[in-house]
Amino acid sequence: xxxxxxxxxxxxxxxxxxxxxxxxxxxxxxxxxxxxxxxxxxxxxxxxxxxxxxxxxxxxxxxxxxxxxxxxxxxxxxxxxxxxxxxxxxxxxxxxxxxxxxxxxxxxxxxxxxxxxxxxxx
Amino acid sequence: xxxxxxxxxxxxxxxxxxxxxxxxxxxxxxxxxxxxxxxxxxxxxxxxxxxxxxxxxxxxxxxxxxxxxxxxxxxxxxxxxxxxxxxxxxxxxxxxxxxxxxxxxxxxxxxxxxxxxxxxxxxxxxxxxxxxxxxxxxxxxxxxxxxxxxxxxxxxxxxxxxxxxxxxxxxxxxxxxxxxxxxxxxxxxxxxxxxxxxxxxxxxxxxxxxxxxxxxxxxxxxxxxxxxxxxxxxxxxxxxxxxxxxxxxxxxxxxxxxxxxxxxxxxxxxxxxxxxxxxxxxxxxxxxxxxxxxxxxxxxxxxxxxxxxxxxxxxxxxxxxxxxxxxxxxxx
Numbered sequence: 001x002x003x004x005x006x007x008x009x010x011x012x013x014x015x016x017x018x019x020x021x022x023x024x025x026x027x028x029x030x031x032x033x034x035x036x037x038x039x040x041x042x043x044x045x046x047x048x049x050x051x052x053x054x055x056x057x058x059x060x061x062x063x064x065x066x067x068x069x070x071x072x073x074x075x076x077x078x079x080x081x082x083x084x085x086x087x088x089x090x091x092x093x094x095x096x097x098x099x100x101x102x103x104x105x106x107x108x109x110x111x112x113x114x115x116x117x118x119x120x121x122x
Numbered sequence: 123x124x125x126x127x128x129x130x131x132x133x134x135x136x137x138x139x140x141x142x143x144x145x146x147x148x149x150x151x152x153x154x155x156x157x158x159x160x161x162x163x164x165x166x167x168x169x170x171x172x173x174x175x176x177x178x179x180x181x182x183x184x185x186x187x188x189x190x191x192x193x194x195x196x197x198x199x200x201x202x203x204x205x206x207x208x209x210x211x212x213x214x215x216x217x218x219x220x221x222x223x224x225x226x227x228x229x230x231x232x233x234x235x236x237x238x239x240x241x242x243x244x245x246x247x248x249x250x251x252x253x254x255x256x257x258x259x260x261x262x263x264x265x266x267x268x269x270x271x272x273x274x275x276x277x278x279x280x281x282x283x284x285x286x287x288x289x290x291x292x293x294x295x296x297x298x299x300x301x302x303x304x305x306x307x308x309x310x311x312x313x314x315x316x317x318x319x320x321x322x323x324x325x326x327x328x329x330x331x332x333x334x335x336x337x338x339x340x341x342x343x344x345x346x347x348x349x350x351x352x353x354x355x356x357x358x359x360x361x362x363x364x365x366x367x368x369x370x371x372x373x374x375x376x377x378x379x380x381x382x383x384x385x386x387x388x389x390x391x392x393x394x395x396x397x398x399x400x401x402x403x404x405x406x407x408x409x410x411x412x413x414x415x416x417x418x419x420x421x422x423x424x425x426x427x428x429x430x431x432x433x434x435x436x437x438x439x440x441x442x443x444x445x446x447x448x449x450x451x452x453x454x
Contacts, residue, residue: 030152038429044436084298091289091303103301104446110439118440121369 008049015042047113055109062106066096124148126218131162131175138212138224139166148175156187156426161227174208177222186287187345192271194223196347199268199321205260207341230332230339234366237333238375247376249337254326254359254373255385257341262320262352262390269321274349281317281351284405285309288412295415301442305408308449312401317351318392324348326355327364328374356386356394357402362444363410404448411441 005013018039026032056075063082064070067089070078089096111119128148135143147163160175178190188196190213197210209226231237238247266275274280285306292302324346332340358364359374359382368375373382379396387393418435420426 034429037433041429041433044433080298083300086300087298087303090300090307093307095304095307099300099304100446100449103304104443104450107301107439107443107446110436111443114436114439118443121367 006049008046011042011045011049015039015046018042044114047116051113055113058109059106062102066099066102124150127160127175127177130216130218131224134212134214134217134224135164135166139164139168139171142167146170162224172227173211173224174227175217175222175224177217178220186273188272188347190221190223193345193347196269196272196321196344197223197225199264200261200341200344203260203264205257205264205341206338207344228332228340230334232329232332232342234329234364234375237328237331238366238368238371242335243333246333246335246337250331250333251373251377251379251382252385253338254331255382256389257338258323258326258352258355259386259389261323261326261341262355264321266319266321266349269347269349272321272347272349274319277349279315279317280319280349281313281354281405282315284350284409285313288408291412291416295412295419297415299411299415299438299442301446302408302411304449305404305411305445308452309401309405309408312452313405314351314401317353319349320352322348322350322352322355324350324355325358327359327361328366328376329364351402352392353394353399353402354405356383357399358406360399360403361406361410363407363441400448400452404445404452407441407445407448411438411445414438414441 018035023032023035023039026035053075056079059079060070060075060082063079063086067082067085071081072078073081086096086099090099108119128145131148132143132145135145143164143166145162145164147161149161151159151161156179158175158177158179160177162173162175164171164173176190176193187193194210194213197207200207201210207225208228211224211226213221213223215221231240231243237243266272269275274283277283289306292299292306323341323344325343326341330341330343331338332342360372360379362369365371365375371377373379379399383394383396383399414434415438417431418433418438421428421431422435
């Protein structure tokens, strides 16, 4: 569906509402904290909608040399299949060359969605 | 429910603190699906008392946590050897239908982000490294034969067993995480086998310590106490997730770890270098990575629906990143 707001724009609208109106109105500190967590969850969703497909393709490309051909399926299923195969190999002590570097790169990709500020804090 | 708890407590408190004792206030502070915390104010013949009631919430308890009765016994043992803990009063099999125990309610700040940031806690932050070491020295001197119900008590090699448990938990999360596997593989290779055996707190870090203007006022959250290697407890407050945004200060976002380890060595005769702690810091990070995934599963499985738990499934990427950074430092 091409209609706007897009999915990411809707998530953004709800997040902005939480941040601008709900959080300042919350008196109970526990509720306030949970509202902030909920706003953060929406920001993760926004970035996943914007970047998710591209990052998934990159993850598959990084995993292929370490875990062989991906199983058939959606990009998400392929990434999961490759990741599971690499996990099995590592568990039995067979660490493919370059695994640490590739996994660091993949962790950075995940953080671009989950927690971009974590990378900046270094 | 407040009335029911207040009434049930009233009868118990008269027995504990004397005739005429009455509950002035009982307020639910919060808690998850497995545990509640109640602030209780009581008038007793000897004066007012600030109390805290930890009570089962009816939901499923974390598999690896102690029962309330066990946690209470650990608290008593810690209190008796002079660990700064809230004074434990009584364990009740039944307060309005559920198990609970009562302890002193101590003043202080427990929220990690405030402890590392608040200007008025700067003196506390200067005092904390030594104070934390003093408490750990006392905890590690508790006689484990008094607490034989603790996990690890009967294990020949509790550290190796804890790796098996982490692997099983990771499998139960049923989502592949090769970065965590790489961490586990290194731990299998490098974690020492001859670890000393002490009573460990199991969750000793900023966020579980009460802090006042002059520093530490109480060590809280004993439900992960176990018998293990004291270096687990020394490395846990170094784990990056417990630095609350002050990444450069490796001891809980408040200081570099030097003074903490020096004081621990002075008190126990056991000098542990940062280098020696490295593998335990990796263990802590792997443990928290698996812990975060496990908590997210509590939400996903419907066991405890919560946006906080849900988000942990994604934030686990931060811990994976740290696991890989530590592996990189140690040589691939």
